[in-house]
Amino acid sequence: xxxxxxxxxxxxxQRDLKVKVKxxxxxxxxxxxxxxxxxxxxxxxxxxxxxxxxxxxxxxxELDDKFRFLVPGARVVDLxxxxxxxxxxxxxxxxxLGEKGGKAVGSVLxxxxxxxxxxxxxxxxxxDFMEDDADEKVKDWLGGEADVVMSDMAAASSGHKQxxxxxxxxxxxxxxxxxxxxxxxxxxFVAKVLAGGAEGDLQKLLKxxxxxxxxxxxxxxxSDSSEKFVxxxxxxx
Numbered sequence: 001x002x003x004x005x006x007x008x009x010x011x012x013x014q015r016d017l018k019v020k021v022k023x024x025x026x027x028x029x030x031x032x033x034x035x036x037x038x039x040x041x042x043x044x045x046x047x048x049x050x051x052x053x054x055x056x057x058x059x060x061x062e063l064d065d066k067f068r069f070l071v072p073g074a075r076v077v078d079l080x081x082x083x084x085x086x087x088x089x090x091x092x093x094x095x096x097l098g099e100k101g102g103k104a105v106g107s108v109l110x111x112x113x114x115x116x117x118x119x120x121x122x123x124x125x126x127x128d129f130m131e132d133d134a135d136e137k138v139k140d141w142l143g144g145e146a147d148v149v150m151s152d153m154a155a156a157s158s159g160h161k162q163x164x165x166x167x168x169x170x171x172x173x174x175x176x177x178x179x180x181x182x183x184x185x186x187x188x189f190v191a192k193v194l195a196g197g198a199e200g201d202l203q204k205l206l207k208x209x210x211x212x213x214x215x216x217x218x219x220x221x222x223s224d225s226s227e228k229f230v231x232x233x234x235x236x237x
Contacts, residue, residue, distance in 0.1 A: 056152055057085035058220035067231050069148050069188040070094055073104025077138055077146045077182060079129050079175055080153035081110030084119050091121035109141055130174060135181035145184035151175045151191040165194045173202050180209060185237035195226045206232045
């Protein structure tokens, strides 16, 4: 018998796998698209299933799988740590809870402008890392210099792509200078940037201070996002 035109008999039900969100009264189309993307994002679902505070946790997991900087015993500073997903990953990988028998015990320090819900194994502080004495406070809390400074911070969006690019590059440069003050020789700096052509000065700065500088877009970073991550290893001190 001939198939009815337009019917999908081989993939029946596939169109029901994606959650569709209706545009509610008062909700912008952009908000509806964001909500629909969130509901259908496999990394959002994995984050919930695995107990992470956000899908961004998988970005640092994938970066560390590639570059291996979150090693047992490492002292880690997470700038702009809210909501805490990167700290959760770091706690497990540096053995901050001492759960990996026979391995060195590391420490994780998260700082943010806003208060962050406690995370087992991490020390969290409400602090502006741009304050004049922030670097000294961080080293005091750590009990020494850091092995890793990482940042998933992004400047507030203005809606203008070029402006947002410049803002996040400026924020990343500020984080880099902070890292220069708190990193131990051989340390690692990891930060989010946006592709857009204005990051040349940042790259030059990092190459002067680190042995290797790589630019990576991890698999969990959305394909339609211009974000990438710079991973600078081997701090020269």
